[in-house]
Each structure stands twice: as C-alpha cells, then as structure tokens.
Amino acid sequence: MKNIIKLNSGFICYGNAVGVKESEGPLGEYFDMHDTDDRFGKDTWEKAESEMQRLAFNVALNKGQLKFEDIGAIFAGDLLNQCVGSSYGLLGCNIPYFGIYGACSTSAEGIILASVFTSKDIFKKCAVVTSSHNCSAERQYRTPIEYGGQRTPTSQWTVTGSGAFIIGDSEHGNVRITEAVPGRVIDKGVNDPNNMGAAMAPAVADTLVRYFTESGKKPSDFDLILTGDLGYEGSSILHELMSAEGFPDIENHNDCGILIYNREKQDTHAGGSGCGCAATVLSAYILPHMEKGVYKDVLFIATGAMMSPDSVKQGNSIPSIAHLLHFSVNKEC
Amino acid sequence: MKNIIKLNSGFICYGNAVGVKESEGPLGEYFDMHDTDDRFGKDTWEKAESEMQRLAFNVALNKGQLKFEDIGAIFAGDLLNQCVGSSYGLLGCNIPYFGIYGACSTSAEGIILASVFTSKDIFKKCAVVTSSHNCSAERQYRTPIEYGGQRTPTSQWTVTGSGAFIIGDSEHGNVRITEAVPGRVIDKGVNDPNNMGAAMAPAVADTLVRYFTESGKKPSDFDLILTGDLGYEGSSILHELMSAEGFPDIENHNDCGILIYNREKQDTHAGGSGCGCAATVLSAYILPHMEKGVYKDVLFIATGAMMSPDSVKQGNSIPSIAHLLHFSVNKEC
Numbered sequence: 302m303k304n305i306i307k308l309n310s311g312f313i314c315y316g317n318a319v320g321v322k323e324s325e326g327p328l329g330e331y332f333d334m335h336d337t338d339d340r341f342g343k344d345t346w347e348k349a350e351s352e353m354q355r356l357a358f359n360v361a362l363n364k365g366q367l368k369f370e371d372i373g374a375i376f377a378g379d380l381l382n383q384c385v386g387s388s389y390g391l392l393g394c395n396i397p398y399f400g401i402y403g404a405c406s407t408s409a410e411g412i413i414l415a416s417v418f419t420s421k422d423i424f425k426k427c428a429v430v431t432s433s434h435n436c437s438a439e440r441q442y443r444t445p446i447e448y449g450g451q452r453t454p455t456s457q458w459t460v461t462g463s464g465a466f467i468i469g470d471s472e473h474g475n476v477r478i479t480e481a482v483p484g485r486v487i488d489k490g491v492n493d494p495n496n497m498g499a500a501m502a503p504a505v506a507d508t509l510v511r512y513f514t515e516s517g518k519k520p521s522d523f524d525l526i527l528t529g530d531l532g533y534e535g536s537s538i539l540h541e542l543m544s545a546e547g548f549p550d551i552e553n554h555n556d557c558g559i560l561i562y563n564r565e566k567q568d569t570h571a572g573g574s575g576c577g578c579a580a581t582v583l584s585a586y587i588l589p590h591m592e593k594g595v596y597k598d599v600l601f602i603a604t605g606a607m608m609s610p611d612s613v614k615q616g617n618s619i620p621s622i623a624h625l626l627h628f629s630v631n632k633e634c
Numbered sequence: 635m636k637n638i639i640k641l642n643s644g645f646i647c648y649g650n651a652v653g654v655k656e657s658e659g660p661l662g663e664y665f666d667m668h669d670t671d672d673r674f675g676k677d678t679w680e681k682a683e684s685e686m687q688r689l690a691f692n693v694a695l696n697k698g699q700l701k702f703e704d705i706g707a708i709f710a711g712d713l714l715n716q717c718v719g720s721s722y723g724l725l726g727c728n729i730p731y732f733g734i735y736g737a738c739s740t741s742a743e744g745i746i747l748a749s750v751f752t753s754k755d756i757f758k759k760c761a762v763v764t765s766s767h768n769c770s771a772e773r774q775y776r777t778p779i780e781y782g783g784q785r786t787p788t789s790q791w792t793v794t795g796s797g798a799f800i801i802g803d804s805e806h807g808n809v810r811i812t813e814a815v816p817g818r819v820i821d822k823g824v825n826d827p828n829n830m831g832a833a834m835a836p837a838v839a840d841t842l843v844r845y846f847t848e849s850g851k852k853p854s855d856f857d858l859i860l861t862g863d864l865g866y867e868g869s870s871i872l873h874e875l876m877s878a879e880g881f882p883d884i885e886n887h888n889d890c891g892i893l894i895y896n897r898e899k900q901d902t903h904a905g906g907s908g909c910g911c912a913a914t915v916l917s918a919y920i921l922p923h924m925e926k927g928v929y930k931d932v933l934f935i936a937t938g939a940m941m942s943p944d945s946v947k948q949g950n951s952i953p954s955i956a957h958l959l960h961f962s963v964n965k966e967c
C-alpha cells in the first residue's frame with residue numbers, strides 16, 4: 302500500500318491568537334494577537350480556548366479578505382474532552398464542520414484533509430482550526446494550576462494558542478502543499494504521561510522513514526524538517542531512532558515545541574506541546590518565512606500522544622501518531 | 635457555496651459487535667457477534683469498548699477476505715475522552731489513521747471522509763470504525779451505573795456496540811455511496827443533556843432542507859430516511875420542524891435509536907444513542923437489506939450532540955450536528 306498522498310493545494314492565508322507566555326517567548330513578535338491575561342474575556346478557561354479559536358479563524362479570514370460563505374468545510378479539533386474547544390468556538394460560522402482528533406497532531410491531520418478536499422475539487426477553499434490552552438489542559442490532564450504541582454524535567458508545557466489556516470485549490474497560495482503521509486498509531490510501551498516526547502518520537506521515525514523510503518528523498522533535500530511537538534527530550538530520541546534507521550544526519554531538524562519557548566527563562570522544561578503549538582508556530586513563523594523565501598522546501602510532521610487521563614490510570618501505555626506534510630514555495634513573492 | 639458532495643464509492647463489506655441488551659432487542663438476530671456480559675474479556679469498560687472496535691473491524695475484514703495491508707487509511711472515533719476507544723482499539727493494525735469526533739454522528743462523518751478518499755483515488759479502500767459502550771459512557775457523562783441514577787423520560791440509552799465499514803472506489807460494492815452533505819454546528823439553545831433528541835433535531839432539519847433544496851428531490855423519492863439517533867423525542871420534533879420548513883410528509887422516516895431497542899420491554903426510554911448506534915444499525919440491518927433489494931434509495935443522517943459534561947456544567951447549551959449520506963443500489967444481487 303502506498304504511503305504518500307500527492308496533493309495540489311496551497312495556503313491562502315492563516316492567523317493565530319496566543320497567550321501571554323507565548324507572546325513573551327522567542328516568537329512573540331510574530332503572533333497575530335494575544336490577550337493580557339489568557340482569559341480572552343471569558344469566565345472559564347474552556348470558554349477562553351473556544352474564544353481563541355474564534356479569534357484565530359477571524360484573523361485568518363480577514364487577512365484573505367474572505368467571509369464564512371467562502372469556506373466549503375472546516376476541519377477542527379482540540380484537546381478538550383469531546384473537542385468542545387472547537388464545537389463551541391466555531392458555532393455560528395454556519396460552515397460544514399468535520400470534527401477531528403489527533404491530540405497535538407490535529408493541525409497536520411486537518412491540513413491533510415483540507416488539502417485532499419481542495420486538491421480534489423470537493424471545495425475551492427477549506428479551513429483548519431486547532432487550539433490548546435494551558436489552564437484547561439492542565440486541569441483536565443493533570444491538576445488545576447492552583448494546585449501548583451511539581452513538573453518533571455521531561456514534561457512539556459501546553460501552549461495557550463490557536464492557529465487557523467485557509468487552504469485553497471491549485472490556483473491558490475504561494476506556499477504549496479504537495480505531499481502528505483498520514484501517520485499510523487504507534488505504541489512502543491512508554492507509559493509516562495510526563496514524557497510525551499519519548500512516546501511520540503517513534504511515531505515520527507515511522508512516518509519519516511516511510512516517506513524517505515517511498516519518495517527516494519533524503520533529509521538534506523529539505524531546508525527544514527519541523528516536528529511538532531517532540532520538545533527537547535523527544536527530539537533527542539528522534540535523532541537516535543533515525544540514526545538507527547540509516548538516517549544519521551538530520552541537522553536541518555527543528556521542533557515547534559523547542560522554538561516557541563525560551564527554555565532557560567520561561568521554566569517550560571522539555572518544551573511546548575498541545576494542538577495550539579504546531580498550529581501557532583506554523584502560522585506565525587514558518588509559513589511567513591516560506592513566503593519570504595527563507596525556507597523553500599519544508600517537511601512538517603505534527604505529533605500526537607493519544608492517551609487520556611483514564612487510559613493512563615488503567616495502566617495503558619501511550620499510543621502516538623505523526624502526520625507528515627511537504628510544503629514548497631513555487632513562486633517568488 | 636454548494637452543499638452536496640458528489641461521490642462514487644461503495645460498501646465492500648461491514649461488520650459489528652454489540653452488547654447483551656442490543657442482542658436481545660428487535661435487531662438481535664442481525665448483529666454479527668455479541669458478548670455474554672459486555673466485558674469482552676477485559677477488566678475495564680473502556681478496554682471492552684476498544685476490544686469491540688477490534689472485533690468489529692476484524693469481522694468486516696474477514697467478510698471481504700481482506701487484510702490490514704489492503705486498507706489505505708482508517709477513519710475512527712468514539713465518545714470517550716480523547717477518543718481512546720479508537721486509538722487503543724485499532725493499535726497494531728499499522729494502517730494510516732485519521733481520528734475523528736462527531737459524537738453520535740461519527741460514523742457518517744467517517745463514511746463521508748472515506749468516500750471522498752476512495753471516490754477521488756487517494757486510496758482504493760478505506761475503513762471506518764466507531765463505537766460506544768453504555769458503561770463507559772454512563773460513568774463519563776453521568777454517573778457510574780452502580781449508582782443507579784434515575785433517568786428522565788427523554789433520556790436515551792447509549793448503545794454498547796461497534797460498527798466497521800470497508801469502503802471502496804468506483805469498482806466496489808453493491809450499495810453505492812453517491813452523495814453527501816456535511817453537517818453544520820447548530821445550537822438552538824437546548825441545554826438539557828437528558829434530552830439530546832431535542833438538541834439534535836434542528837441539526838437534522840438544517841441538513842435535510844439544504845439537501846432537498848439543492849438536489850430538487852423530495853422525501854418521497856427515498857425508500858427510507860434514516861436518522862441516527864434522534865430517538866422518539868427527537869424524531870417527533872424533527873417531523874414538526876420539517877413540516878414548518880414545507881416538508882409535512884416524511885412518513886418514510888425511521889431512526890436508528892428507535893429501531894435498536896424495544897421501548898416497552900427494554901426500559902430504554904427515548905431510544906438508543908452513541909457512536910455505536912447508527913454504526914451497528916446501518917451495518918447489521920440497513921445495508922444487508924439494501925443488498926437484498928428491500929431498500930434501493932436511502933438517506934442516512936447520523937446526528938451528534940457535541941457537548942461535554944464540563945460544558946454543560948458551565949451553562950452552555952448543546953451544539954449539534956447531522957451529516958447526510960445518500961446510498962443507492964445500482965446492481966441486483
């Protein structure tokens with residue numbers, strides 16, 4: 302069975318909204334908007350997360366001078382139970398809606414689906430919106446932040462942020478979406494929910510090896526191999542795994558969870574995570590830099606750890622997934 | 635923006651596994667398999683739900699004499715937090731995996747996506763697997779069954795069951811998938827989680843009216859208009875809403891939540907619900923009857939109530955969705 306899906310779509314526009322910590326990090330100047338206190342004017346963290354989705358989607362539409370009616374379908378998801386960040390955040394758009402769940406890989410899953418729909422002329426334009434919020438995630442997965450639980454060195458910091466992408470058919474976008482490899486569910490027995498990087502790294506290796514083997518390409522063919530979000534721990538494991546698979550040199554690798562925070566100053570331990578991590582780094586930093594010609598060929602591999610708090614308590618290890626996309630710039634801007 | 639997606643795919647094979655109560659209901663004889671105590675050999679309800687997915691998927695593959703390697707991608711989802719019923723249930727298949735979430739509409743969402751992928755030659759064959767388990771859902775959404783909470787007359791009974799579908803391209807399947815209308819998120823202000831039928835009925839009306847208006851067809855053009863799972867309460871409301879929209883006569887309407895249980899004898903109140911309800915009724919009863927020529931043209935509209943226990947406690951009303959598919963038999967069997 303073939304692994305690579307050939308696509309012919311492009312990014313029309315994109316936007317994002319992030320929290321205070323993200324706005325103070327290394328990519329702070331690139332984000333479209335942030336709120337002063339992560340509440341986004343709402344009285345619960347869950348409602349704040351939905352509001353971020355609404356804002357990010359509206360920012361993206363405004364940049365492309367588009368309206369709700371221009372969008373054929375929206376693919377959206379988040380980390381909250383029953384994906385309520387998305388179902389409430391995108392209420393009122395009146396756009397056909399596909400709920401998706403891939404944990405922190407959700408943005409890549411959505412971009413694959415939206416690219417298939419636009420490449421194959423199902424719709425001219427589709428949207429992808431994903432989000433995570435540190436405070437809603439902490440109390441759902443671990444403990445409310447007021448508890449002040451100690452974090453282990455390998456733990457990651459859930460990003461407060463939402464990214465939105467409007468994807469168009471063959472006629473749209475300077476940054477083209479040319480190939481995808483959907484991830485497989487991989488579980489190598491890691492059962493520490495405070496070390497998601499270790500759980501997810503084997504999923505990235507599985508997807509990357511399938512891509513390189515089938516395409517005949519090698520890591521050095523790309524300006525950037527961007528994972529999201531292995532963090533420091535998972536990235537280090539990925540390099541070991543790829544080396545064992547015959548790819549010792551992936552020096553052009555970076556990771557959204559590493560890029561988004563300053564490890565020394567921001568107390569974020571192994572790096573960022575969450576459905577909002579890869580989505581905000583991609584929309585705020587990577588795609589604009591591709592439009593400027595800084596990167597021309599990028600592999601984007603968003604990763605997800607698909608356990609639940611209950612599944613961990615029941616003794617299960619952590620099933621993970623990594624979806625790959627190949628972006629390239631085919632026009633000078 | 636157009637509403638109807640034209641498709642050209644078909645059902646190659648399908649299978650299901652259900653619980654004891656479902657096996658004792660009106661459709662009991664049609665299900666492929668059931669367990670003697672709803673535990674499916676596992677020590678938690680969540681693991682039992684995953685095992686049902688594994689079994690249903692294997693039953694479907696066996697009927698079509700197919701192997702994991704024959705399937706290009708799998709679209710799967712369930713009601714459990716972080717959709718762990720699917721991520722654990724389908725571990726080990728090594729099939730590219732798209733996690734989806736549409737509450738009880740998940741089966742229809744998956745069939746739309748799998749049909750797009752096969753109609754448009756992304757893959758020759760794709761799978762859809764969804765599930766729900768009464769005991770895992772009750773303790774997650776309401777209270778553990780041991781508590782013995784009283785149920786209101788409008789409440790529905792979460793089906794213990796999983797359905798799996800293998801969908802193929804233009805060359806496959808007697809029952810063809812010809813059209814789809816993805817649902818929009820609709821919230822008319824119903825905030826009683828014990829009356830999901832009332833919350834979901836407006837979503838069905840929205841999707842059906844869009845379909846009839848754009849296609850120029852009318853309810854009597856179909857042998858069966860099958861919703862899943864409005865139950866008795868939601869079905870009654872749907873008839874009123876459709877009447878107000880100018881469709882007073884949808885007598886060929888039935889509902890998966892009504893079909894699956896005997897209301898008088900099984901104490902199921904307003905009918906069945908859950909990601910397993912529409913999936914098992916479709917795979918066990920409707921599709922086999924289409925293959926036999928009992929129904930030739932069927933509209934299948936699976937419905938989802940996309941709240942979470944937290945969103946209800948935070949005072950939100952219930953956003954709902956309804957995805958439509960048009961199935962027709964184009965060969966005599």
